[in-house]
Amino acid sequence: MAGDKTTAAPDGVAQETDEMLAAFQARIDADERIEPDEWMPAQYRKTLIRQISQHAHSEIVGMLPEGNWVTRAPTLQAKAILLAKIQDEGGHGLYLYAAAETLGISRAEMIDQLLSGAAKYSTIFNYPTLNWADIGAIGWLVDGAAIMNQVPLCRCSYGPYARAMIRICKEESFHQRQGYEIMVKMAQGTPEQKRMAQDALNRFWWPALMMFGPSDKDSKHSAQSMKWGIKRVSNDELRQKFIDVTVPQAEYLGLSIPDDQLEWDEESGHYRHGPIDWDEFRRVVSGDGICNRERMEARRNAHENGAWVREAALAYAEKRRQRAAQAAE
Numbered sequence: 452m453a454g455d456k457t458t459a460a461p462d463g464v465a466q467e468t469d470e471m472l473a474a475f476q477a478r479i480d481a482d483e484r485i486e487p488d489e490w491m492p493a494q495y496r497k498t499l500i501r502q503i504s505q506h507a508h509s510e511i512v513g514m515l516p517e518g519n520w521v522t523r524a525p526t527l528q529a530k531a532i533l534l535a536k537i538q539d540e541g542g543h544g545l546y547l548y549a550a551a552e553t554l555g556i557s558r559a560e561m562i563d564q565l566l567s568g569a570a571k572y573s574t575i576f577n578y579p580t581l582n583w584a585d586i587g588a589i590g591w592l593v594d595g596a597a598i599m600n601q602v603p604l605c606r607c608s609y610g611p612y613a614r615a616m617i618r619i620c621k622e623e624s625f626h627q628r629q630g631y632e633i634m635v636k637m638a639q640g641t642p643e644q645k646r647m648a649q650d651a652l653n654r655f656w657w658p659a660l661m662m663f664g665p666s667d668k669d670s671k672h673s674a675q676s677m678k679w680g681i682k683r684v685s686n687d688e689l690r691q692k693f694i695d696v697t698v699p700q701a702e703y704l705g706l707s708i709p710d711d712q713l714e715w716d717e718e719s720g721h722y723r724h725g726p727i728d729w730d731e732f733r734r735v736v737s738g739d740g741i742c743n744r745e746r747m748e749a750r751r752n753a754h755e756n757g758a759w760v761r762e763a764a765l766a767y768a769e770k771r772r773q774r775a776a777q778a779a780e
């Protein structure tokens with residue numbers, strides 16, 4: 452890799468000397484951006500590939516629960532907005548796969564990791580969308596949580612990831628607003644619509660809090676990711692910020708947060724909340740959520756059914772390469 456200052460040991464394995472690691476950390480501490488062609492510790496590269504590829508998987512799998520409602524949107528305008536949002540999510544996934552590829556992993560390898568179950572995607576997408584209010588709750592809560600988690604990533608130390616996040620965050624804001632608008636319409640609609648909005652909040656509130664990851668004391672990556680400027684704010688801090696912003700929005704809707712221990716703490720200036728069910732989190736992460744199997748089957752089918760498109764595109768690219776090579780002779 453250009454600029455790669457690793458020293459090759461007798462067995463040919465690149466060594467990372469203490470001086471190199473210290474120089475790298477000094478760059479991070481000086482808030483420099485690390486670019487693809489610059490030296491980086493193998494573990495820095497590895498954890499970025501892990502996080503960015505799983506972020507991309509989440510965007511792509513996240514299209515499924517909402518896609519379920521395109522043909523059942525209540526109006527043509529609602530359908531157009533939902534279609535635009537879903538297309539955005541697909542674009543976010545491609546953006547993030549491209550950012551991960553700059554670290555040396557291929558698209559095919561990342562897709563294999565997802566389809567084999569070796570890679571994760573966000574647990575939130577393993578919950579079903581039962582009615583139109585769920586589409587509102589996803590935009591309001593899931594995209595709202597995504598914005599909270601992704602804005603700090605615009606300052607990530609790895610250049611391509613930080614730059615990808617700037618455009619993604621702008622589009623997430625539209626996603627959150629359209630979701631909240633659906634919730635406003637339903638909460639101010641008929642009693643049955645308000646009941647549906649409350650039911651959607653009841654079902655998506657706790658899974659949305661799990662999007663921020665395990666508590667800081669249980670997070671295995673946070674300490675190193677924060678040292679390397681990948682994670683700028685801790686899981687618990689972002690979760691708390693999301694709760695503090697979202698509770699007043701629920702109050703405006705006239706809906707209640709499904710947490711009987713939620714209460715405003717004047718002294719800290721934050722809402723105190725009840726315990727998160729980490730057993731449920733671990734169950735869903737390990738593949739035993741309501742929709743895990745359905746989501747993975749849909750992704751595997753899409754990949755298999757799309758094989759001919761990939762083959763045609765690759766054959767066309769090879770033909771063009773051959774023609775260019777002949778023309779150059």
Ligand code: 3HC
Binds near residue numbers: 505593676736
């Ligand atoms: N679902 C699935 N896995 C999760 C998770 C969740 N909600 N939260 C954490 N995990 C996993 C981590 O990936 C890690 O497992 P791994 O080692 O196999 O990758 C493990 O739990 C420990 O968690 P850590 O907090 O130690 O891991 P991280 O430091 O990576 O923090 C994170 C987790 C906050 C999700 C971080 O990876 C991150 O910020 N990722 C980028 C944002 C992202 O992926 N968001 C997911 C939703 S995307 C989305 O919402 C799209 C929007 O358009 C709707």
